[in-house]
Amino acid sequence: MNFTWFHRLGSPPYTYALARRLTPWFAWPAALLILAGLWGGLVLAPPDYQQGDGFRIIYVHAPSAWMSLMVYTSMAVAAAVGLIWRIKVAHAAAASCAPIGASFTVAALVTGSLWGQPMWGTYWQWDPRLTSELVLLFLYLGYMGLRAGIEDTQRADRASALLAVVGVVNVPIIHYSVTWWNSLHQAPSVMRLAKPTMAASMLVPLLMMLLGFTSLFAALLLVRLRAEILTRERTSSWIREALSA
Amino acid sequence: MATAGAYTQAAAAVPVSALEAVSLALRRDLTLAFRKPAQLIQPLAFFALVTMLFPLAISPELSQLRAVAPGALWAAALLASLLALEFLFRDDALDGTLEQYALSGQSLTALLCAKTLAHWLLTGLPLACMAPFAALALGAPSAALSGIVASVLLGSITLSLIGSIGAALTLNIKRSSALLSLLTLPLSLPVLIFGARATQVAISGGALIAPVELLAALAVLALTLAPLAAAAAVRISLE
Amino acid sequence: MSADSLEVENLHLWRGERHVLRGVGFVLSAGQCLKVTGANGAGKTSLLRTLAGLMYPEDGCVRWRGVDARADLRTFQGSLAYLGHEPPLKADLTARENLHYWIGGRRRVGGAALASALARVGAESFADRLVRTLSAGQRRRVALAGLALCIVPLWLLDEPATNLDAEGQRLVGTLIAEQLARGGLAVAAVHHELPVEPAQVRSLELSL
Numbered sequence: 001m002n003f004t005w006f007h008r009l010g011s012p013p014y015t016y017a018l019a020r021r022l023t024p025w026f027a028w029p030a031a032l033l034i035l036a037g038l039w040g041g042l043v044l045a046p047p048d049y050q051q052g053d054g055f056r057i058i059y060v061h062a063p064s065a066w067m068s069l070m071v072y073t074s075m076a077v078a079a080a081v082g083l084i085w086r087i088k089v090a091h092a093a094a095a096s097c098a099p100i101g102a103s104f105t106v107a108a109l110v111t112g113s114l115w116g117q118p119m120w121g122t123y124w125q126w127d128p129r130l131t132s133e134l135v136l137l138f139l140y141l142g143y144m145g146l147r148a149g150i151e152d153t154q155r156a157d158r159a160s161a162l163l164a165v166v167g168v169v170n171v172p173i174i175h176y177s178v179t180w181w182n183s184l185h186q187a188p189s190v191m192r193l194a195k196p197t198m199a200a201s202m203l204v205p206l207l208m209m210l211l212g213f214t215s216l217f218a219a220l221l222l223v224r225l226r227a228e229i230l231t232r233e234r235t236s237s238w239i240r241e242a243l244s245a
Numbered sequence: 246m247a248t249a250g251a252y253t254q255a256a257a258a259v260p261v262s263a264l265e266a267v268s269l270a271l272r273r274d275l276t277l278a279f280r281k282p283a284q285l286i287q288p289l290a291f292f293a294l295v296t297m298l299f300p301l302a303i304s305p306e307l308s309q310l311r312a313v314a315p316g317a318l319w320a321a322a323l324l325a326s327l328l329a330l331e332f333l334f335r336d337d338a339l340d341g342t343l344e345q346y347a348l349s350g351q352s353l354t355a356l357l358c359a360k361t362l363a364h365w366l367l368t369g370l371p372l373a374c375m376a377p378f379a380a381l382a383l384g385a386p387s388a389a390l391s392g393i394v395a396s397v398l399l400g401s402i403t404l405s406l407i408g409s410i411g412a413a414l415t416l417n418i419k420r421s422s423a424l425l426s427l428l429t430l431p432l433s434l435p436v437l438i439f440g441a442r443a444t445q446v447a448i449s450g451g452a453l454i455a456p457v458e459l460l461a462a463l464a465v466l467a468l469t470l471a472p473l474a475a476a477a478a479v480r481i482s483l484e
Numbered sequence: 485m486s487a488d489s490l491e492v493e494n495l496h497l498w499r500g501e502r503h504v505l506r507g508v509g510f511v512l513s514a515g516q517c518l519k520v521t522g523a524n525g526a527g528k529t530s531l532l533r534t535l536a537g538l539m540y541p542e543d544g545c546v547r548w549r550g551v552d553a554r555a556d557l558r559t560f561q562g563s564l565a566y567l568g569h570e571p572p573l574k575a576d577l578t579a580r581e582n583l584h585y586w587i588g589g590r591r592r593v594g595g596a597a598l599a600s601a602l603a604r605v606g607a608e609s610f611a612d613r614l615v616r617t618l619s620a621g622q623r624r625r626v627a628l629a630g631l632a633l634c635i636v637p638l639w640l641l642d643e644p645a646t647n648l649d650a651e652g653q654r655l656v657g658t659l660i661a662e663q664l665a666r667g668g669l670a671v672a673a674v675h676h677e678l679p680v681e682p683a684q685v686r687s688l689e690l691s692l
Contacts, residue, residue: 086540135431142428149418152500158481159414163428166410166474170432173466177435184442235501259592260562266589273574273585280576341572342586348536349590350562356589483538 010087012229013238019222019229026219033212040205048202054118059206061111063213064104065129068136069171071101071217075143076168079161089225091157092232094164095147096224100217102140108133128182132175139167153232266351267359274363277336284332288368289375292325296379307384314383315444319437321379322372322397323404327426329368330408333360334479338416347483354476361409361472369401385448392447392457399460400440406464406471407432413478436463487549488514488637490535490669495544497530504530505541510688514637517660517670519678522690528673529569531690532640535671536566548638562590565634567641571627575616579607579626582615587633601629605655620647625655632659639663639670654679 008014041059048055075097082090112130113123124130143160150156233239261269278285299317300310310317337343337360346356376397377390385393411428415421443456490512497505504527512518520528533539535546537557546553553560573582580598587593602611605625610618615626624647631639639660645653657679660670664684672678678685 135434138427138431142424142431145424145427146414149415149421149424154498154500155417155481155484158484159478162474162478162481163414166432169470173435174431177438181438181442261588261590261592265592269585269589273577276581277574277576336574340574341568341570342574344538344566344568345572345586346589347538348561348564348566350558351589352558484540 010085010089012089012092012233012236013242015089016226016229016242019226023219023222026215026222030212030215030219033208033215037205037208037212040208041202045202045205046199054115057111057115059209061108061115062206063209064108064111065133066210067213067217068101068105068108068133070214071097071104072136072139072164072171073168075101076164079164083158083161083165088157088232089229091161092228093221093225094161095157096221096228098140098144098147100220100224102137102144104213104217105133105137105140109137126182128175128179131178131182135174135178136171139171143167260350263351263355266349267355270346270356270359271363274360275366278363278367285367285371288325288329289371291328292321292372292375293379295321295324296382299383309384311384311448314380314385314448315441317383318376318379318393318397318444319400319441322376322401322440323430323433323437325372326368326401326404326408327429328422329364330405330412330425330429331422333364333409333412334416335412338482343416343479344483347480352476353479354472357409357413357475357479358472361405361475364409365402365405369405370398372401373398380444380448385444386450388450389444389447392453393444395453395457396440396443396447396460399457399464400436402464403436403460403467404433406467407436409475410471410478413475413482416479416482436460439463488667488669489547489549490638490671491545491547491550492535493545493547495531495534495541495546497527497534497539497541499530505534505544505690508544508688508690510686512669512671512686514667514669515664516684516686517664517672517678517680518686518688520671520673520688520690521675522673523692526690526692528690529642532566532568532642532671532673536564536640537561538566563636564638564640565631565636567627567631567639567644569642569646571623572630573615573623573626576614578612578614579618579629580611582626583630583633587630590634593633597633598629601632602626604632605629606651621649621652624648625652628655628659635666637668639668639672641670641672643673643675645674645676 009018037059042056045056047053075094078090078094078097081087082094109130112127112133116125116127116130117123143163146163147156147160150159230239296317299313303309303313334343337346347353349356373394376393377385380390380393381387408425408429410432411425414428415425418424439456439459443453443460446453446456490510492511493509495505495508496503508527508531510518520531522528530539534541537546537553537560548560548563572586573579574585577585580602583598583601584593587598599608599611602608605628607622607625607629610622611626615623618626624645628644631641631644641660644660645656648656653676660672660678661680661684663670664680
């Protein structure tokens, strides 16, 4: 198998140029998909027979929650690649993922809380999914905190990469234990973020939002990656050529 | 001064086995700890103090305290073990002996396992011995005490092991106690959940075998994976 | 023993953004000592730590006995002795206990060997005092006693004679000479002359 494309990705100038070329290919579809999904979800889909119009926040909440986990996994994969094969660009990619993932997590928590108010009457409920999201937020904050705490870039990269890998192994364990904990204390009337049963007219906008968010993540990642490479390689000669081009 | 030859002949070139190196490391840490007994007492005093906060903050009624006893006990145990974690690698990193461990030709994983074991013997084990007293103070019935000791014993093993990873990652960071807590607490949540559950079951007199088995499973998982991660983290910090 | 050689080829190391080691290379054979000199910050410590396998070079190779040191790093590290800036001693143990735990974790050393090594470096008078009560020069002597007990093919020394008086510096030279006479190798970062036979000394100057 020809892996030269993978090796070339390890070169900062190549990836920098590639990222600039690819960004519009993710940014435009992201905008279109999100707009279409919002239109389909907020306007076209009929109100849920149980939850009325309140369920519509799922069109932002569910993709955000899904993305928060996917970004953490991507971050851990990039970190592992950087750790094992010592590729600096992989570390730069992991560093770029973290704030994006943390933002998705905050969005999921805020929308989950806003969903809770009309549904449960309170802004917060120790629902297993919300609790897991909260723990995930702390995992992101810990990752970013460790990066910020170590001055030497290489050591910060490698230490936070190890943390990301340890975290990703722990995420299923934490999620399982939180779900189990929650199941012990369930009141008979289940107060959870129950997903309404989905008709096609509801499902299609949700999938569009999910794809749109994924595209958005890719676009944001590429932009942040370029900024990250620029910062790390600012003393290199190729930067001056790339910027003057 | 003795002649050059004397010590070269006396110093055998026999390498030391891994087990001997590990037991030597264990003995060294225990010896060092007992030369500074004040440092040993601090986490235990902290544990007692935090336990005392709950009756003062909630109510002196034992029946009310019994309801929060599992949570209070485990929150206090978690915080006390976090406090103690800072001493795990810090001194060795500062005086260069951790570096010598990495260069000794022995498995760093095994040596760090020995250090974590020593740390647990000095903090986790005493914590498990103090837990029944704290539980009594929070209204737990005496029938529950053996179950509480067992759960804190198993849980503290996992806490020490998970904490060793965070301690190794934050070796070079000054004033890292908040960051260390931020890194370690999310990873310790399963221990908290299962441990508090075990304590709850012990207090209400139910069958303890299931929660204790879960705690034991966590301890075994931590024992197999955490020293590897800690050794990798130490090597990264030494770079 | 005669097959011992240390080859370093085109070593490049970055510390953050600083290109600290720029294509360092040398070949050292048995019975030779490499004297590494350079201003503060030129990379002497980084070179020694890279040779010891503590730091990972971005480019280049360290070969021990013809084989890449990274191929079996643990065995390689078991056959070297590294002495950094600070003597690796626990402040709350006595000098003798420190050596017992430090060297004892690598090679079996009996009490007699410890005692004679301490006597060799002139540390027998304070061998049973806690290290925290010793002066910097005394700690350095204890560290040298540990070094003397390391009968290993390769010594990596970072400014071994710091804090020592003239007699102490001669001691360092004698220990290195003994190491070379055994057929061992030594790499020492120093600020001054090494009291070793010039024929056995190679020089490497690192520039900022």
